[in-house]
Amino acid sequence: xxxxxQQLINGLSLGGIYALIALGxxxxxxxxxxxxxxHGDVYTLGTFFSLAILTLLGVTGVVTGPALILVVxxxxxxAMILCGLTGVIIERLAYRRLRNAPKLAPLIxxxxxxxxxxxxxxxxxxxxxxxFPAVIPNPDVVLGSVTIQAKQIMVILLAIVLMLVLQVFVxxxxxxxxxxxxxxxxxxxxxxxxNINTTIALTFLIGSALAGAAGFxxxxxxxxxxxxxxxxxxLKAFTAAVLGGIGNLAGAMLGGFLIGLTEAMTTQFISDxxxxxxxxTVLVLVLIFRPSGLLGESLPNKV
Amino acid sequence: MISSQRRSGAFAAxxxxxxxxxxxxxxxxxxxxxxxxxxxxxxxxxxxxxxxxNGIPTRNGVVLAVDLANAKPLPGGLKFEVSALDDAVQGVxxxxxxxxxxxxxxxxxxxxxxxxxxNSNVAKAEIPLTNDAGLVQISPSNTNTGLTKGDDAKKxxxxxxxxxxxxxxxxxxxRQGAAGATFARKLGLKKAFIIDDNETYGKGLADVFExxxxxxxGSVLGHEHITKxxxxxxxxxxxxxxxxxxxxxxxxxxxxxxxxxxxxMADVGMRDTKYVGxxxxxxxxxxxxxxxxxxxxxxxVAAPETSKLPSAKAFVAAYxxxxxANPGPYSANAYAAAQIIIAAVLKGVKDDGGKLPxxxxxxxxxxxxxxFDTPIGRxxxxxxxxxxxxxxxxxxxxxxxPQFLSQLNLKD
Numbered sequence: 001x002x003x004x005x006q007q008l009i010n011g012l013s014l015g016g017i018y019a020l021i022a023l024g025x026x027x028x029x030x031x032x033x034x035x036x037x038x039h040g041d042v043y044t045l046g047t048f049f050s051l052a053i054l055t056l057l058g059v060t061g062v063v064t065g066p067a068l069i070l071v072v073x074x075x076x077x078x079a080m081i082l083c084g085l086t087g088v089i090i091e092r093l094a095y096r097r098l099r100n101a102p103k104l105a106p107l108i109x110x111x112x113x114x115x116x117x118x119x120x121x122x123x124x125x126x127x128x129x130x131x132f133p134a135v136i137p138n139p140d141v142v143l144g145s146v147t148i149q150a151k152q153i154m155v156i157l158l159a160i161v162l163m164l165v166l167q168v169f170v171x172x173x174x175x176x177x178x179x180x181x182x183x184x185x186x187x188x189x190x191x192x193x194x195n196i197n198t199t200i201a202l203t204f205l206i207g208s209a210l211a212g213a214a215g216f217x218x219x220x221x222x223x224x225x226x227x228x229x230x231x232x233x234x235l236k237a238f239t240a241a242v243l244g245g246i247g248n249l250a251g252a253m254l255g256g257f258l259i260g261l262t263e264a265m266t267t268q269f270i271s272d273x274x275x276x277x278x279x280x281t282v283l284v285l286v287l288i289f290r291p292s293g294l295l296g297e298s299l300p301n302k303v
Numbered sequence: 304m305i306s307s308q309r310r311s312g313a314f315a316a317x318x319x320x321x322x323x324x325x326x327x328x329x330x331x332x333x334x335x336x337x338x339x340x341x342x343x344x345x346x347x348x349x350x351x352x353x354x355x356x357n358g359i360p361t362r363n364g365v366v367l368a369v370d371l372a373n374a375k376p377l378p379g380g381l382k383f384e385v386s387a388l389d390d391a392v393q394g395v396x397x398x399x400x401x402x403x404x405x406x407x408x409x410x411x412x413x414x415x416x417x418x419x420x421x422n423s424n425v426a427k428a429e430i431p432l433t434n435d436a437g438l439v440q441i442s443p444s445n446t447n448t449g450l451t452k453g454d455d456a457k458k459x460x461x462x463x464x465x466x467x468x469x470x471x472x473x474x475x476x477x478r479q480g481a482a483g484a485t486f487a488r489k490l491g492l493k494k495a496f497i498i499d500d501n502e503t504y505g506k507g508l509a510d511v512f513e514x515x516x517x518x519x520x521g522s523v524l525g526h527e528h529i530t531k532x533x534x535x536x537x538x539x540x541x542x543x544x545x546x547x548x549x550x551x552x553x554x555x556x557x558x559x560x561x562x563x564x565x566x567x568m569a570d571v572g573m574r575d576t577k578y579v580g581x582x583x584x585x586x587x588x589x590x591x592x593x594x595x596x597x598x599x600x601x602x603x604v605a606a607p608e609t610s611k612l613p614s615a616k617a618f619v620a621a622y623x624x625x626x627x628a629n630p631g632p633y634s635a636n637a638y639a640a641a642q643i644i645i646a647a648v649l650k651g652v653k654d655d656g657g658k659l660p661x662x663x664x665x666x667x668x669x670x671x672x673x674x675f676d677t678p679i680g681r682x683x684x685x686x687x688x689x690x691x692x693x694x695x696x697x698x699x700x701x702x703x704x705p706q707f708l709s710q711l712n713l714k715d
Contacts, residue, residue: 264541
């Protein structure tokens with residue numbers, strides 16, 4: 001039982017990172033029906049941006065006291081802004097011209113974009129894994145027989161908070177309304193005076209910014225980063241988005257946590273090398289019985 | 304538009320000029336007669352990414368051997384040259400790239416032998432090719448047992464089952480794994496959890512360790528395999544921790560997860576649990592990646608510690624002078640491998656009355672190597688292509704630096 005609870009925490013922390021990446025996937029899909037394969041690499045770019053900001057701030061280890069809040073805030077917001085801008089640039093350069101092209105064209109472009117980002121990171125930081133400073137103090141919180149690390153709490157909380165903020169933004173603001181309108185019908189939205197170029201750019205900005213936040217979090221959580229991490233993480237996050245119902249914000253969140261949990265539990269009760277097999281088996285089973293994901297991709301929920 | 308046309312015109316002119324030079328030189332006939340006859344020694348090692356901290360010092364060993372050979376007067380204006388290729392793709396050794404490199408060597412008739420590869424799974428992809436072409440290859444560091452011994456080895460010699468083109472100057476994992484188990488038992492470790500990277504080398508080594516550790520009275524709590532590119536080991540380590548082992552054995556390399564795994568042990572409260580591995584975690588990258596978690600790690604290397612070997616003194620001095628660094632764990636092995644190929648070529652030249660030997664003759668001379676003096680001792684090859692002087696070294700990482708512990712000569 002203790003081990004079960006411990007793995008629950010491990011799974012939720014891993015799932016939190018998947019969820020943050022999945023939110024970006026699902027937002028972009030929701031609005032232009034594009035699977036943005038470059039999104040996983042934007043997430044990795046987020047770890048490298050965070051690392052660059054931390055280096056600028058002179059942070060090499062754990063920060064304590066009031067400085068900690070400042071460092072975390074500056075780094076996370078900086079990484080979010082930089083990743084957000086990267087997303088906007090990608091959309092402007094690669095996807096906008098193809099908006100009315102056959103679906104396959106932007107999809108292949110997205111794969112190409114992914115390779116470009118990977119190779120830029122390879123050029124920037126080299127092909128070896130790069131160490132990431134610990135930044136936050138990491139005391140163990142002991143609850144009975146279960147030990148939770150401070151950074152695990154950070155991952156889980158941040159994922160939930162950002163998802164809620166996003167939910168409020170999409171459903172309770174004017175810009176959010178514009179996004180939902182664009183997602184439903186681009187032409188009608190345009191006729192109603194919505195600037196769809198701006199709205200789609202905004203979607204990329206927010207989705208990529210979330211990947212930036214996930215980048216910072218994963219850097220702190222794992223203490224290292226590698227230019228190819230985005231491939232595997234992106235694939236899992238995409239699976240999470242599909243599992244929850246692509247285009248659905250709460251679904252992406254749920255899917256992320258479910259996949260993280262499935263991986264942790266498979267490792268514990270079957271074997272580590274089977275975790276991917278089980279994750280994708282779960283995906284297939286869910287899609288057989290609920291083709292549009294657990295929470296569905298019903299339009300009102302669509303971003 | 305006009306400017307771009309002009310630019311493309313200029314480009315075409317430049318291209319034509321370049322082609323003119325290239326074809327012109329071909330048309331003007333063979334190279335001047337005074338030019339030396341070049342014999343190339345192919346080198347296939349991973350020299351970029353996480354594997355580079357192993358690959359580069361190893362390649363340097365070959366470069367040094369070739370330089371020293373060229374410094375002596377060679378018969379018939381002969382000159383040796385290193386033709387080095389990288390088998391790492393995106394920072395990790397890659398069997399397909401290794402095979403591609405070997406094809407490049409085979410296509411170049413000046414290549415009479417090659418040193419490499421570094422990793423056993425790359426060797427698996429290369430041996431059928433060199434076997435087919437009759438090109439001799441000597442690996443400084445492949446330890447997987449099946450590359451030379453038993454049915455596995457026979458299956459690799461696809462074109463000429465009776466002709467072996469693959470040799471190695473290090474010992475094999477059946478011995479490295481067994482020695483690792485003995486070593487762990489000597490450290491007083493009783494309960495081990497084994498993790499490997501599911502590669503030819505890593506899994507092979509871990510399996511041998513498991514069998515021997517059990518045979519020597521240790522208990523094995525579990526044996527798990529990790530996936531390439533895996534980043535999260537917390538669930539796996541939580542599972543490992545729940546059995547409270549006193550050591551983890553890792554079969555694999557730093558690049559295939561050995562570094563990250565060690566680093567994340569701190570997160571699940573296994574900071575003080577001992578970490579034992581093979582030569583795959585003997586690179587500098589391991590200490591760099593794991594930081595303060597590097598301590599309490601132990602590993603074996605299938606080569607002698609050159610700084611402790613009287614026969615290696617001259618080699619170490621020459622290496623330091625040329626590269627301004629200490630040799631890596633497999634530099635001396637690569638040096639020895641190159642020496643053997645050079646000697647085989649020179650013997651061929653002598654036997655053929657000054658003519659260059661064929662690849663098969665070079666292979667034959669390499670296979671016949673006995674009592675050959677190298678920095679790593681007097682070595683020869685047995686009928687499988689394995690060294691007749693297997694030596695293993697043991698290390699512990701203390702204060703972030705590898706400390707040599709002891710050496711085991713399996714011939715004694």
